[in-house]
Amino acid sequence: MSVVNNLEEIRTRIAQACHKVDRNPNDVTIVAVTKYVSIETAKEALKAGITDLGENRLEEGMNKFDDIKHDATWHFIGTLQSRKVKEMIHAFDFVHSIERESIAKEIEKRVEDGRTISAFVQVNVTGEESKSGLTPDEVLPFIEKLAEYKAVRIVGLMTMAPHVEDPETVRPAFRALRELQQEIASKNFAHAPCTELSMGMSNDYEVAIEEGATYIRLGSCLVGNEKKG
Numbered sequence: 001m002s003v004v005n006n007l008e009e010i011r012t013r014i015a016q017a018c019h020k021v022d023r024n025p026n027d028v029t030i031v032a033v034t035k036y037v038s039i040e041t042a043k044e045a046l047k048a049g050i051t052d053l054g055e056n057r058l059e060e061g062m063n064k065f066d067d068i069k070h071d072a073t074w075h076f077i078g079t080l081q082s083r084k085v086k087e088m089i090h091a092f093d094f095v096h097s098i099e100r101e102s103i104a105k106e107i108e109k110r111v112e113d114g115r116t117i118s119a120f121v122q123v124n125v126t127g128e129e130s131k132s133g134l135t136p137d138e139v140l141p142f143i144e145k146l147a148e149y150k151a152v153r154i155v156g157l158m159t160m161a162p163h164v165e166d167p168e169t170v171r172p173a174f175r176a177l178r179e180l181q182q183e184i185a186s187k188n189f190a191h192a193p194c195t196e197l198s199m200g201m202s203n204d205y206e207v208a209i210e211e212g213a214t215y216i217r218l219g220s221c222l223v224g225n226e227k228k229g
């Protein structure tokens with residue numbers, strides 16, 4: 001299957017999921033996760049109409065895709081280390097994985113020209129040990145603390161659901177993230193509008209959309225996973 005065909009199928013499914021819950025498909029942004037694929041495939045995705053690309057490793061995001069940097073909005077979806085922040089903000093527009101104050105502090109220190117980095121706070125809704133992210137109770141106090149870092153704008157919350165056979169199983173986790181996002185949005189924090197939800201991957205994006213996802217992160221079902229085999 002080509003990326004173009006995959007995207008057509010995905011768009012149909014997005015439209016169906018949106019229709020079910022009376023949402024506008026234009027409110028769902030597809031982030032094509034290119035971590036497993038070559039630059040040629042990433043270019044194919046852009047040609048097919050994808051505007052947003054996601055990488056979980058800095059070196060991949062920066063070197064491999066150097067020549068298409070300006071053709072896409074870049075999302076960093078991996079785990080961040082303080083010493084890599086400088087490189088990260090150079091190449092990426094969004095970061096989906098803020099979970100430590102030290103990272104916000106580092107962004108504040110490194111950012112230039114009054115730029116702001118759009119960030120999602122990563123939440124581990126189900127408490128899976130293998131996943132990073134804050135527990136749901138930690139999220140509000142954490143966001144309150146980030147008010148002092150002007151370079152970091154909290155646009156929303158992000159989660160990675162457990163990988164399960166039946167995506168219905170993870171619906172409660174997506175719903176819980178949305179409830180938390182709405183609670184934070186209702187506080188009207190100037191530094192944290194928190195209007196967005198980054199949730200849903202290849203195997204569960206329709207359920208995520210039904211529960212309010214505004215950014216879905218799609219790797220294998222869209223661009224494939226050449227490197228994973």
Ligand SMILES: *Cc1c(COP(=O)(O)O)cnc(C)c1O
Pocket residue numbers: 033035056077078160201202203217218219220221
């Ligand atoms: C790899 C990855 C994805 C995409 O996964 P697929 O199941 O291939 O769609 C999404 N989000 C994050 C954080 C990832 O690391």
